[in-house]
Amino acid sequence: MTGMSAPVLCPICLDNIEWPNTLYQRELRDGKLVWDELDLTGHTNPTKQEYLRTLAFVRCPNPSGDSAEPHYLPAIHNDYGKPIIIGVVGRSTSGKTHLLVAMLAELLRGRLSSHGLHFEIADRVQHQTFDDEIRKLRDGVQLQSTNDLIQSFASYLIVRPKGRPPKPLIFFDVSGEDFNDSNVTSTKQAGFLLAADALLFVDDPVFGLPGWRTHSKTAEQRSAAQAENKAFDGAISRLLRQTNMAELPIAVAITKADMLRYEFPVDHWLRRDDVSGPLDPRTFREESRDVFAVLQRYQAETMLNVYRQFSRRTMHVVSATGGASDGQRNFPRGVRPIRVLQPLLALLAMTGFLDTRAAAEVGR
Ligand SMILES: Nc1nc2c(ncn2[C@@H]2O[C@H](COP(=O)(O)OP(=O)(O)OP(=O)(O)O)[C@@H](O)[C@H]2O)c(=O)[nH]1
Ligand SMILES: [Mg+2]
Ligand SMILES: [Zn+2]
Incomplete structure (x- = not known):
């Protein structure tokens, strides 16, 4: 060296x-x-x-x-070449941190090994903090809003794809406020956007789906759902300064989809096993098509707009916890993540961690 x-x-x-x-x-x-x-x-x-x-x-x-x-x-850091960076984008309280923690907990349990993907923690000290979050969530404790002091990445892994050289993978999760362009101090914090190789855009049913359950929303929730999504807008405007933004692979996910568990066709997708069976690009296409229809039904223009601006993309419904918290920072019935690995598998396929013909078709 x-x-x-x-x-x-x-x-x-x-x-x-x-x-x-x-x-x-x-x-x-x-x-x-x-x-x-x-x-x-x-x-x-x-x-x-x-x-x-x-x-x-x-x-x-x-x-x-x-x-x-x-x-x-x-x-x-420098041993295996340039790390792949995946960032999560979404407004504050949209469920970014819960989703990322649930995803990593599942993948560290080896849930993607049937797809030939094995993971190892690269930064053990950094991971300690994350591990505490995984444990809390498993014990049904609600996680804190992401502190804007956390400038660093959320998690740093080494991926060992079967039969191929290892490759580092870094996840970024910042506070939703940090994407806001009018927030002067934010330039630094969401800076990872310009280095990202793929992005996961998320929003929840209450704010992301303006036409959903209009009658049971508070006036404040209704107007926030009608307004623009400052996190999406801020992220996109920063990305547009990159010439190749449209080429960036993305996944769009409706978080907290447990709220939509009785809605057709969301119910169908939530009942399906997460990342089971061989990778099939058709499954991603079908789920994307169904989520697209749900977004149209509930006038989710902000999410649809993001989706339309990229050329390699998938859409998903996910639930990090499987149900709502009791409002006192707890999940009394425990947490049960639903379909959280599906968007991650799409992103890993689209960033080249999976080297098969099927993987090359994901998101197209
Ligand atoms: N019903 C339900 N609620 C969830 C789920 N995931 C998160 N929540 C709730 O949503 C709230 C916000 O979740 P976070 O993950 O902290 O949101 P965030 O996007 O990281 O927020 P910031 O860090 O402030 O940007 C929490 O209070 C959780 O109780 C889910 O899958 N289902
Ligand atoms: Mg957070
Ligand atoms: Zn540095």
């Missing part, structure tokens, strides 16, 4: 950096995170040395100097 190396994109500050050589280790001392330099040159056993390196970090030099806090990347 010596000699000239190409610049590497830092997924946190989005600078292109010269890969640093100094290693660091992170430790919890008196309840505080501290970073110590790690010197592995004294090791005589290369296997052990290499193992220790996989647990280490490097400090991003942040050449643009725009990051107040120093930040660190897994030392293996």
Whole structure:
């Protein structure tokens, strides 16, 4: 790992950096995170040395100097080439974090192994926070709204597709407010948009479907549902500065679809097993067609508009929890995710993690 190396994109500050050589280790001392330099040159056993390196970090030099806090990347970040970045876009409380946590919990349980995809956690320390969220959700505890201090990625995985070289995968989840273009401090936070390889756009039935249950919505909910979606608009306007926006693969999902469980044809899709059987592009086409019809039925112009602006795309109905919280930050009957991996499988197929003819047809 010596000699000239190409610049590497830092997924946190989005600078292109010269890969640093100094290693660091992170430790919890008196309840505080501290970073110590790690010197592995004294090791005589290369296997052990290499193992220790996989647990280490490097400090991003942040050449643009725009990051107040120093930040660190897994030392293996540069080992497998450019990571694929998938970001979640949606207004605040649309269910982004619950969905991402439910997805990752399912995939880390090996639920995509029948599709030849195996996952490994790349940043164990970062993952610790995420793991706490997975545990909370499993215990039926409602997760907190995403704090805008979290600038960094939500999760960093190494994907090991069967018979092919491993490839890093990074998920970004920021607060819904951070997509808002008029929010001056937001430029930095949703910056991952410009580095994303695929996006997942989400909205829930209450706000995303203006024509759904109009009579049972509060006046405030009705007017918010009629108004533009500032998160979608902010994200799209930033993406439009990229010339190839339309080429970016996307999935659009109606979150909290447990609210629509008695609605035809949503009921049909919610009853189907998640990611079962061999990958079939027709299933994605059929679900997309049905969700499109639901969006039209309930005048969901903002979601339809997003969908229309991209050329490789799928649509889904998902439920991260399987039901509503009791309003006191809990899910008393526990959580049961429904169809959460289907959009992820679509995105993984569309970003090249699956290398089959069927996968090449997904979203077309
Ligand atoms: N019924 C139902 N409610 C859900 C589901 N997922 C999330 N919720 C509720 O929706 C609320 C918001 O969910 P979050 O995941 O925090 O939303 P977010 O988009 O991450 O919000 P910000 O971080 O503020 O941008 C929570 O209070 C959950 O109780 C679901 O699948 N079904
Ligand atoms: Mg969130
Ligand atoms: Zn950086």
